[in-house]
Amino acid sequence: MVYTPRSARHGALLVGTVTVLGLLSACGNSHDVHSNPPVTDSGTAAPATGGTTSPTSAGSAPASAPAGASSSSTPQTSPSAGGGGGTVPASARCHTSELSASVGRNDPGAGQEKFPVVLTNKSGRTCTLRGFPGAAFVNGAGTQLGPDPRRESGSATTITLRPGQSAWAGLTYSNPGISGAKTATPAALLVTPPDERDALRVAWSGGSVPVSGNSSTVFLSVLSPGTAP
Template identity: 80%
Template sequence: MVYTPRSTRHGALLLGTVAVLGLLTACGNGHDVHSNPPVTDSGTAAPATGGTESPASGASGPAATATGAAASSSVPKANPSTSGGGTTASAAGTRCHTSELRASVGRNDPGAGQENFPVVLTNKSGRTCTLRGYPGAAFVNSSGTQLGPDPKREPGSPATITLKPGQSAWAGLTFSNPGISGAKTATPAALVVTPPDERDALKVAWSGGAVPVSGNSSSVFLSVFSPGTAP
């Protein structure tokens, strides 16, 4: 047995007591050194809703009600990249949003077995904005279900159209007369129209009669926007 002097044992006891007190103090000071920093989830702002008229479907065929809700789960809801090409940063920054526009369908101008309707978007806001490319569009029934496939795009050269408050732009909606083509038809309750590069749509009551939805020559076509309200 090794003899340890009493003074040495007393010093070791004091050092041990000091160490224990120091540990207790560190644990009771109210700071947890292992706690994680707070995490903030980033969100995405909902697109603007509004408008009192209707949408139609383009290459992506979006459709929604005037309040911004989808007309039907069977109808696409977005109309991305409808410009038909790249847009400048300034054009993108001044783009007309759905809530700033009013939609309407002009009078039919038939010819050579074709039905031709101008789809018109009018700037109802108090600022100047721009449109470029094709609208989205879809025919829907009274319950909001899409009738027929999405319209196709006619070849065209998109141009940026500047709309001052109250000014309009139009895009052509054309299809072969079903009585001549023999296509199967349906009579829509509305046309749903989505402005270029927007997600929300406008709904316009349809009074143009039966439209082709399947069979021979049933395709519906859309043209790029041009200034004004009609050809």
Template identity: 55%
Template sequence: MVNTSSSPHRAALLASAVALLGALTACGGADGTATAPRPTTPATQDRTTSPPSASPSERATPTPTRPASSPSAAGAVEPTSRCRTAELRAEVGRMDPGAGQRNFPIVLTNASARTCTVYGYPGAAFVDAAGRQLGPDPERAPGSPSRVTLAPGDSAWAGLSYSSPEISGARTARPAGLLVTPPDERKPIEVPWTAGAVPVSGNASTVRLTVFAPGSGP
């Protein structure tokens, strides 16, 4: 005789076992291992932490480098060099006539605040009011040049001479000025010419220059 009272009890046990197996399967991974929940990291979280910026008072201030000291210029003496055109004042001195000659001192005066020198012959040229040269360049008379040192305010002179046109019969012109160029310079100084006609061509029309000497005339 079959025991029918235990059948419902077995059915209940079988249903419980099936339900438990389903719960275990739902918690397992694909390979049957348990899967632990993963922590969630915000996408905006910066895992690299920078040290705080130093305040202006905490920042290191570089120490300025001082230039190497140079010898003091006090007491240094500037080497004496030739006088430049811009440092000089030019003038034509009073005529010194003699033996049919007309002689004039060309005077250069040091108008600067430094000492400078002149050496040799000046350049000279008579010009008209338009600046055109009258006659050929003067010739240099024989002489022995020497260096003339000019302190501020000192002068040196060179002689300019020619034969009197009334005696020589040379063709003449009346200049408006005389261009005087210091030795070894290119820029001249224009000096007004007030001594009348000068020879520009023909016999005995040569104008001559002498070397510089100290002073303002013979």
């Protein structure tokens, strides 16, 4: 029997114990790796706030408006019945129901009769007029007398009317006593604001007007701010 010193036996026992513990630890670590793999969340990152930009997930695309939709609104206008001479947004335009009409005093000269046709904003909001009004002489039964007035040359401008403010257009024709035109005496003048279809009825007190024959044309000027020249 070989004699082994006590210190050598103790060292060998210590080395064997460390080896066994190392093997057990390695086995434990190997089991953890295979039974608990890393977890990855998928999905789109939530929008960030405070002026920063968040990441965008793969495959995502910016949202777009549905077909037929627009990011901006285009002002709409109704067809012109009164001779607009320009396009005014419907939301800003003075509508017939918001206006009153009148005919000012005749200012004759050089064989011409000249009446200002006045449109006044009677509503509680600010609105606009642009271009030429429409006009027609009618008898007591509402039948039109003579052709529609023709437009004089002139540039249309947008006129802003606050509540109570007015715009006017000149109604002119040759004096029938001088021109020899066939005449009739209207009961009223129908006035249609630019880009509107409904007319305003104004009693006519200006006497006879030309309806046919020589120099019987009636003219209307473009609207200007105020109530008279």
